Amino acid sequence: MTTDAAIIATQAPCENCxxxxxxxxxxxxxxxxxxxxxxxxxxxxxxxQNVVWAADRMDFVASVVSGMAGLxxxxxxxxxxxxxxxLPSDFLGRPGRDVAAYTVTATSDLLLCCFRRxxxxxxxxxxPRVAGRLLEMTLDELDAARDWLLLxxxxxxxxxxASLLVILARREAALLRRRPEGRIVVSxxxxxxxxxxxxxxxxxxxxxxxxxxxxAGVIELxxxxxxxxxxxxxxxxxxxxxxxxxxxx
Amino acid sequence: MTTDAAIIATQAPCENCxxxxxxxxxxxxxxxxxxxxxxxxxxxxxxxQNVVWAADRMDFVASVVSGMAGLxxxxxxxxxxxxxxxLPSDFLGRPGRDVAAYTVTATSDLLLCCFRRxxxxxxxxxxPRVAGRLLEMTLDELDAARDWLLLxxxxxxxxxxASLLVILARREAALLRRRPEGRIVVSxxxxxxxxxxxxxxxxxxxxxxxxxxxxAGVIELxxxxxxxxxxxxxxxxxxxxxxxxxxxx
DNA sequence: CGGTAGTTTGAAAGAATTCAAAGCAAGTGG
DNA sequence: CCACTTGCTTTGAATTCTTTCAAACTACCG
Numbered sequence: 001m002t003t004d005a006a007i008i009a010t011q012a013p014c015e016n017c018x019x020x021x022x023x024x025x026x027x028x029x030x031x032x033x034x035x036x037x038x039x040x041x042x043x044x045x046x047x048x049q050n051v052v053w054a055a056d057r058m059d060f061v062a063s064v065v066s067g068m069a070g071l072x073x074x075x076x077x078x079x080x081x082x083x084x085x086x087l088p089s090d091f092l093g094r095p096g097r098d099v100a101a102y103t104v105t106a107t108s109d110l111l112l113c114c115f116r117r118x119x120x121x122x123x124x125x126x127x128p129r130v131a132g133r134l135l136e137m138t139l140d141e142l143d144a145a146r147d148w149l150l151l152x153x154x155x156x157x158x159x160x161x162a163s164l165l166v167i168l169a170r171r172e173a174a175l176l177r178r179r180p181e182g183r184i185v186v187s188x189x190x191x192x193x194x195x196x197x198x199x200x201x202x203x204x205x206x207x208x209x210x211x212x213x214x215x216a217g218v219i220e221l222x223x224x225x226x227x228x229x230x231x232x233x234x235x236x237x238x239x240x241x242x243x244x245x246x247x248x249x
Numbered sequence: 250m251t252t253d254a255a256i257i258a259t260q261a262p263c264e265n266c267x268x269x270x271x272x273x274x275x276x277x278x279x280x281x282x283x284x285x286x287x288x289x290x291x292x293x294x295x296x297x298q299n300v301v302w303a304a305d306r307m308d309f310v311a312s313v314v315s316g317m318a319g320l321x322x323x324x325x326x327x328x329x330x331x332x333x334x335x336l337p338s339d340f341l342g343r344p345g346r347d348v349a350a351y352t353v354t355a356t357s358d359l360l361l362c363c364f365r366r367x368x369x370x371x372x373x374x375x376x377p378r379v380a381g382r383l384l385e386m387t388l389d390e391l392d393a394a395r396d397w398l399l400l401x402x403x404x405x406x407x408x409x410x411a412s413l414l415v416i417l418a419r420r421e422a423a424l425l426r427r428r429p430e431g432r433i434v435v436s437x438x439x440x441x442x443x444x445x446x447x448x449x450x451x452x453x454x455x456x457x458x459x460x461x462x463x464x465a466g467v468i469e470l471x472x473x474x475x476x477x478x479x480x481x482x483x484x485x486x487x488x489x490x491x492x493x494x495x496x497x498x
Numbered sequence: 499c500g501g502t503a504g505t506t507t508g509a510a511a512g513a514a515t516t517c518a519a520a521g522c523a524a525g526t527g528g
Numbered sequence: 529c530c531a532c533t534t535g536c537t538t539t540g541a542a543t544t545c546t547t548t549c550a551a552a553c554t555a556c557c558g
Contacts, residue, residue, distance in 0.1 A: 073395065076491050083395035083399060094388055136345065138384065138387045145398065146322065152401035153330040154324060154328040199402075203537080204539085205514060207537060208538080208539080453505090457546095460506075
């Protein structure tokens with residue numbers, strides 16, 4: 001719950017970065033990469049730590065290098081909804097706005113590659129390739145948000161859980177440039193409460209449905225944060241979506 | 250339910266266009282506007298007509314000039330969720346993708362200002378001002394989608410209805426550069442079923458909650474498609490959001 | 499005037515929530 | 529090394545809200 005800025009000295013070169021070809025820097029060539037390199041710095045957060053609070057000033061934007069963060073929105077009476085899940089290569093922050101619209105929390109240990117806001121905005125103006133990539137990523141996020149609308153509006157608790165697992169499996173596979181098939185292991189770096197906040201459920205319902213899926217043989221649990229899926233296809237069917245594979249792009 | 254392309258001959262000049270300063274062309278100067286003017290054409294749809302079906306080829310992008318359209322997603326078993334509501338000045342279509350991701354339906358009579366895809370994409374590459382405006386609009390849409398996630402995930406049926414009315418009132422006011430206050434009239438160009446699809450409810454629940462809000466004196470009905478709100482503030486309270494006014498920007 | 503599409507209302511059923519209690523795993527301190 | 533606390537999770541029982549199924553109502557149109 002603390003918000004200590006953990007600025008890391010490390011100036012790792014972009015060359016070997018695990019998100020080099022999926023993040024906002026994906027299409028950059030060496031010159032642009034150099035400019036980014038000049039304005040970047042790393043920050044590390046522990047699971048549970050807050051990155052920013054809604055309405056806080058935020059003087060940087062960032063790419064998620066590793067770990068996971070949640071964007072969270074609240075009603076005054078405390079009801080909480082996660083409105084975004086940031087996985088490696090996802091972009092955090094909004095160019096042109098220096099106040100955070102959402103509370104951002106690390107749901108697992110998190111490493112951010114941060115860019116100071118002003119220089120980054122200048123870069124966006126001068127480098128169409130970076131701006132174009134950001135537009136592309138924003139459109140992808142919008143599509144993802146719209147899929148989430150379908151999930152929240154129309155899926156049963158059981159389908160919601162299955163869908164979350166499918167999404168995590170697909171994202172994990174995409175980073176490794178693979179396609180999820182057959183027996184797979186999904187790491188689930190979320191508490192039951194965080195899952196509930198993401199799925200629009202209570203944590204009790206999440207727990208119950210996890211148990212139900214386990215009893216039905218759709219998943220096996222290896223500790224609380226690791227799920228074994230004997231048949232990915234069967235999980236997709238439980239998720240209620242059409243069976244055709246999601247975009248691997 | 251038909252999909253007749255209704256191409257209008259009219260070549261209205263951009264100058265007096267009602268969405269001139271909010272749409273994707275907002276920041277254009279005369280030269281860029283000229284280029285847009287060369288590639289534009291109008292299409293008109295009647296309430297209930299489909300603009301495109303999900304997975305259809307779509308060779309244009311467009312701005313909504315007047316009327317309202319819904320983006321809709323479906324599960325195989327027929328459950329339907331509206332995932333976007335396009336109001337005047339909103340942008341339709343995704344540059345760089347020629348296949349519609351969602352079914353688009355006119356919920357009221359609709360006028361689109363269409364741009365042929367290829368020339369528009371070329372313009373995006375060459376005119377940072379247009380690309381920048383599109384990025385800005387996409388980020389706004391993403392924020393709106395995230396507000397919708399909160400609504401679908403955590404609000405009661407009654408709050409959902411109130412929220413929809415608040416949003417329509419705010420959008421209507423924004424176009425007229427006003428702020429909604431006191432006694433207002435909201436036009437509601439949606440059937441109960443479309444409202445249900447948008448709110449993740451059944452049409453019966455929508456109808457019941459409309460009646461409840463009426464009995465509570467929060468709204469009055471003038472026909473089915475026109476709502477009188479005696480006190481906008483009271484409606485906002487019913488919506489469950491914090492009271493501070495939404496962005497007028 | 500009858501037909502249709504859309505809407506409202508009622509009663510019963512169902513899914514998820516709420517409230518409550520117990521279980522489990524990891525870590526701390528005696 | 530064990531007792532105990534703490535944070536998270538699981539399970540149970542009762543309640544609540546929304547849905548489902550059914551029927552009636554309304555306004556518009558030919």
